[in-house]
Amino acid sequence: MRLIVTEKNSSAKKIAEVLGAPAGGPKADKTYKVPFYTWTNAEGREEMAIGLKGHVLGPAFPEGYSNWQKTDLHDLIDADLIKEPTDKNVVKAIKKMAKEADELVIATDFDREGELIGLEALEEMLDANPSLGTREDTAKGTLKILRARYSATTKEELLRAFDNLDYLSYPLANAGAARQDIDLLWGATLTRAVSLSTRRFGSNFLSVGRVQSPTLGLIVEREMERRAHVAKPFWELFAKFEHPDGTFQTHHTVDKFWEKAEADKALAGTSGPGVVKAVTARKNTRRPPTPFNTTAFTTDASSRLGITPASAMRIAEDLYMDGFISYPRTDNTVYPSSLPVRELIRSLTNVKEFSAASGLNDLAELKPTRGKKETTDHPPIYPTQAIHPGALEGPKKRVYELVVRRFLATFSPPMITESTRADIEAGSETYFVRGSVVVDPGYAGIYTYARSADEEIPALQEGQELQLAAVPEFRADDEPDANPWIVGKETQPPSRISQGKLIELMEERGLGTKATRADIIQKLFDRGYVYGNPPIPTETGIALYEAFKKYVPRMATPEMTADIEAEMDRIAQGEMTKGKVVGDSRELLHKTWTEIDEKKEDLAKVVWKGMDEDRILGPCKVCEEAGRTKEDGSPNMLRIIRAKKSGKRFVGCSGWKADAEPDDPKSCDQTFPLPQRGDVFRLEERCSICDRTPRLKVQPFRGRPWNLCLNDDCESMQEMKKRRAEREAAKKAKEEMDAKPQPKGDEDAPPKAKAKKGAKKTKVSKADTATRGVKRAKAGTKS
DNA sequence: GCAAGGTC
Numbered sequence: 001m002r003l004i005v006t007e008k009n010s011s012a013k014k015i016a017e018v019l020g021a022p023a024g025g026p027k028a029d030k031t032y033k034v035p036f037y038t039w040t041n042a043e044g045r046e047e048m049a050i051g052l053k054g055h056v057l058g059p060a061f062p063e064g065y066s067n068w069q070k071t072d073l074h075d076l077i078d079a080d081l082i083k084e085p086t087d088k089n090v091v092k093a094i095k096k097m098a099k100e101a102d103e104l105v106i107a108t109d110f111d112r113e114g115e116l117i118g119l120e121a122l123e124e125m126l127d128a129n130p131s132l133g134t135r136e137d138t139a140k141g142t143l144k145i146l147r148a149r150y151s152a153t154t155k156e157e158l159l160r161a162f163d164n165l166d167y168l169s170y171p172l173a174n175a176g177a178a179r180q181d182i183d184l185l186w187g188a189t190l191t192r193a194v195s196l197s198t199r200r201f202g203s204n205f206l207s208v209g210r211v212q213s214p215t216l217g218l219i220v221e222r223e224m225e226r227r228a229h230v231a232k233p234f235w236e237l238f239a240k241f242e243h244p245d246g247t248f249q250t251h252h253t254v255d256k257f258w259e260k261a262e263a264d265k266a267l268a269g270t271s272g273p274g275v276v277k278a279v280t281a282r283k284n285t286r287r288p289p290t291p292f293n294t295t296a297f298t299t300d301a302s303s304r305l306g307i308t309p310a311s312a313m314r315i316a317e318d319l320y321m322d323g324f325i326s327y328p329r330t331d332n333t334v335y336p337s338s339l340p341v342r343e344l345i346r347s348l349t350n351v352k353e354f355s356a357a358s359g360l361n362d363l364a365e366l367k368p369t370r371g372k373k374e375t376t377d378h379p380p381i382y383p384t385q386a387i388h389p390g391a392l393e394g395p396k397k398r399v400y401e402l403v404v405r406r407f408l409a410t411f412s413p414p415m416i417t418e419s420t421r422a423d424i425e426a427g428s429e430t431y432f433v434r435g436s437v438v439v440d441p442g443y444a445g446i447y448t449y450a451r452s453a454d455e456e457i458p459a460l461q462e463g464q465e466l467q468l469a470a471v472p473e474f475r476a477d478d479e480p481d482a483n484p485w486i487v488g489k490e491t492q493p494p495s496r497i498s499q500g501k502l503i504e505l506m507e508e509r510g511l512g513t514k515a516t517r518a519d520i521i522q523k524l525f526d527r528g529y530v531y532g533n534p535p536i537p538t539e540t541g542i543a544l545y546e547a548f549k550k551y552v553p554r555m556a557t558p559e560m561t562a563d564i565e566a567e568m569d570r571i572a573q574g575e576m577t578k579g580k581v582v583g584d585s586r587e588l589l590h591k592t593w594t595e596i597d598e599k600k601e602d603l604a605k606v607v608w609k610g611m612d613e614d615r616i617l618g619p620c621k622v623c624e625e626a627g628r629t630k631e632d633g634s635p636n637m638l639r640i641i642r643a644k645k646s647g648k649r650f651v652g653c654s655g656w657k658a659d660a661e662p663d664d665p666k667s668c669d670q671t672f673p674l675p676q677r678g679d680v681f682r683l684e685e686r687c688s689i690c691d692r693t694p695r696l697k698v699q700p701f702r703g704r705p706w707n708l709c710l711n712d713d714c715e716s717m718q719e720m721k722k723r724r725a726e727r728e729a730a731k732k733a734k735e736e737m738d739a740k741p742q743p744k745g746d747e748d749a750p751p752k753a754k755a756k757k758g759a760k761k762t763k764v765s766k767a768d769t770a771t772r773g774v775k776r777a778k779a780g781t782k783s
Numbered sequence: 784g785c786a787a788g789g790t791c
Contacts, residue, residue: 007789007790008789008790008791009790009791051790052789052790053789053790053791054788054789054790054791055788055789055790056789058787058788058789059786061785066784066785068784068785086789086790087790109789113788113789114789116788116789117788117789176788179787179788180786180787180788182786183786183787183788184785184786184787185786186786187785187786187787188785188786189785190785190786191784191785191786192784192785195784195785201784202784203784204784205784205785207784207785207786208785208786209785209786209787210786210787211786211787212786212787317790317791321791329789329790512787512788513787513788513789515788515789515790516787516788516789519787519788520787
């Protein structure tokens with residue numbers, strides 16, 4: 001029997017369908033819950049295809065290294081790594097199948113990780129059936145094992161791959177294995193180092209890694225730029241002119257006046273009527289977008305649909321499993337020639353929602369755009385099936401539509417816009433107005449997200465005279481909004497990096513892969529290094545990154561990834577061995593650890609300072625009003641405190657003195673309850689609505705984040721209170737209904753009992769926002 | 784309880 005092993009079930013199924021077609025199709029079955037497919041080929045030989053679930057084995061530390069406190073990190077660095085199965089059922093299944101096989105074809109994905117996954121599976125199968133070869137052979141790389149390399153699971157491409165079988169590349173697989181070992185050794189060693197030195201144990205540990213730390217760095221560096229930003233005031237000058245079509249606004253040709261006096265001078269020089277000096281029109285051609293790879297898909301889902309990369313990938317995974325779109329993890333931006341694009345376009349444009357692109361069916365030749373990256377892993381993301389988007393629900397519908405519209409757009413003509421600019425001289429000053437009109441929407445007709453709204457301006461001719469709509473006037477500086485002529489503004493700090501942009505930056509710097517970038521960002525949230533959307537770094541996150549930038553810059557920058565990539569290439573080319581590369585890396589890691597071991601107290605102090613700052617929510621209004629301050633004269637601060645006895649968290653004032661009498665005027669007894677579950681962080685030091693207490697954002701473990709003003713009387717909380725009361729009333733009503741059909745005769749005893757229970761419940765649900773559960777202990781330490 | 788990389 002010839003056994004074909006793929007990286008995932010969907011590929012095994014496709015291969016079985018294509019190769020098994022002459023025999024009337026494959027038979028599907030399962031073993032150890034793993035699906036497999038069998039058929040008989042043209043020569044009467046039995047064939048079987050089975051899909052793995054990604055990696056079969058992963059590197060791990062052997063026994064004896066699991067206690068963080070008791071393991072010397074130099075020993076950890078020298079540990080002989082073992083390989084652990086990632087899914088026992090998959091291993092059992094392929095071992096069982098291998099026993100019946102007399103030939104193997106590795107048909108995992110056509111990329112480096114695919115080669116490694118193939119080797120992992122091979123090692124397990126040789127264990128089960130040594131007649132196929134031995135582990136020693138694979139270690140030496142002397143065993144020739146067939147390899148199918150395909151870059152799309154289309155019939156044409158699969159037949160081509162199986163007619164041109166190649167051999168497994170051990171050097172390529174070993175390159176991937178070296179990366180695994182280095183990532184684990186560095187990640188585990190330094191994660192333990194920083195967690196131990198800051199005494200953050202258990203689920204509270206602090207982590208660092210080759211990809212996560214530089215990614216955090218991108219966010220922190222931008223935050224530092226924002227903090228360093230000094231707002232600079234400037235003034236913009238506007239003038240309104242009369243026109244038969246209506247008055248319209250123009251902007252002074254000086255973009256920004258940095259001195260108010262200059263703007264005033266320009267305004268004083270402005271007088272009517274204005275004379276149109278020049279009218280220029282320009283045609284702009286915008287090329288249709290390139291095919292979707294994972295990065296472009298996630299950034300578009302983020303910017304056009306407002307769906308975070310992590311959810312976009314989850315939704316795409318669902319759509320892929322349902323057979324509506326192709327494999328969503330791909331680097332490729334060029335459609336392979338084997339895609340049946342004409343048929344696809346025909347069926348897609350038959351769906352009413354996508355009929356705007358039906359013109360494509362009349363084209364003699366379909367010429368899609370091409371992106372910069374052409375890879376062998378998978379095709380770009382495209383719709384594999386036409387369905388009515390209305391048949392899908394919620395975000396799935398919008399994501400499917402996005403993929404369809406993008407696909408159709410890549411075959412569509414460019415968008416043509418015409419922009420017009422007119423310069424108008426008014427006195428000694430010149431003003432201008434610009435408009436833009438879509439002449440031919442082209443691809444934007446189907447890729448509707450890209451279409452810009454027309455900004456029309458009145459028809460203007462050179463030499464035309466226009467009256468000013470109002471007489472230039474000066475107003476007091478303290479009412480800038482009241483003056484239609486001069487608008488005072490100030491320069492803004494660079495904006496925070498959106499999650500979509502972050503994915504793009506990661507790709508640019510080679511950080512992570514198409515399959516991991518969204519997960520890495522999620523990890524930064526889970527560790528409490530960032531919060532909010534766009535992600536804002538916590539003080540802990542900032543401190544940790546800054547500490548690593550100082551002490552282990554290799555880990556805090558993309559440098560390590562770049563080095564590893566270069567080394568992997570050399571292993572794949574046969575210029576270096578995995579053993580040498582990992583050995584050298586271990587040596588460097590010993591050196592690195594020795595260096596930070598000496599400075600770990602400094603590192604811990606930096607991180608602790610950040611953690612402390614994250615607990616501080618804002619100044620205490622009560623102390624402020626009572627004139628109480630800290631010894632140094634700075635305000636007493638409200639901060640998150642964890643009660644020693646109960647483990648519950650609450651907000652207390654730094655002005656509280658443990659030994660004070662209950663009504664000692666020198667001590668502040670202000671406290672506020674906090675939700676016990678979910679992550680809490682500061683939204684405002686002082687609520688902008690009530691101006692009394694800090695305002696927080698609560699991110700529950702699951703579900704939508706909500707805002708909480710600590711001041712219960714704050715107007716911002718009234719709506720929430722109202723809704724809470726409504727919920728309780730509804731609940732109570734329901735309970736009373738439930739209580740009604742109780743056995744008669746027994747007076748009102750049972751209903752009473754129920755009602756009592758109900759009342760109690762109500763209280764608990766009220767506490768939903770205040771005190772409940774202590775499960776997520778970690779959550780309390782953030783702000 | 785560690786990383787990053789696959790896939791579900």
